[in-house]
Amino acid sequence: MKLATWNVNSLTVRLPQVLAWLAAQAEAGAAIDVLALQETKTTDDKFPQAEIEAAGYQVAFFGQKTYNGVALLSKAPALDVVKNIPGFADNMARVISGTVASLNGNIRIIGAYFPNGQAPGTDKFEYKMSWLRALRDWVREELAVHPQLVLMGDYNVTFDDLDVWDPVGMHEQIHCTTEERTHLRALVNLGLHDSLRMFEQPPKSYSWWDYREMAFRRNRGLRIDHILVSEALKDRAQSCVIDKLPRKNERPSDHTPVVLTLAD
DNA sequence: ATGGCCATCGCGGATGGA
Secondary structure (H helix, E strand, C coil): CCEEEEECHHHHHHHHHHHHHHHHHHHHCCCCCCEEEEECCHHHHCCCCHHHCCCCCCCEEEEECCCCEEEEEECCCCCCEEEEECCCCCCCCCCEEEEECCCCCCEEEEEEEECCCCCCCCCHHHHHHHHHHHHHHHHHHHHCCCEEEEEEEECCCCHHHHHHCCCCCCCCCCCCCCHHHHHHHHHHHCCCHHHHCCCCCCCCCCCCECCCCCCCCCCHHHHHHEEEEEEECCCCCEEEEEECCHCCCCCCCCCCCCCEEECC
């Protein structure tokens, strides 16, 4: 079973790349079973549902105009879909969750687009901290109900300096502050595992590169897209990789997919 | 020394991203 997350930075622009990537994955061996998308940047009435269904996927989506927007594509239907964090009032479309069946029981999937946070000391940073607290309180409850749980998406937070191309230059900068990393660590301490680090990775593995300064070619990036798995799923994880190929496309997203393979 | 890109909205240039 393969699960993936990808911040597409506009699904309107990137839909052909998403469909081509899904087809290539299937061609290469095993099809993606669940794909969480972030920054679809489209309202639900304009969401390309028919095109995605024609490609053999069910889809649940939750968007808004211009900003944010998330979706869950899945081979099997996602059940009990929930949008955003229950009890946390938010006018931004950032989270979509659903339950998918696997041969070893149901898996609760949470796809999330964490706030950017702009810079420490700003209102947006405070919003990010409130959002992270609310997410953690909710995920704690979700884990109690759904032992098999995956939390994946664009976290907009690095775990540590291994996730940063320039740790000195980015010291205590947005995505790299102690405060953000403390929140991420607290999330992990609920009983989640950073699936990428469960496996040997190439040095300087990143999931996002700035469009400017030829950052991708120079591998000046950040690892801010993560797949966290619950304790009950940990032993089923067989591999986790960052697929850099889509970042080489014409008109790429600035993020590239992260792919987790679970034993069936 | 600074900013250098891209998407959106909408038709110029501001805003947000990270």
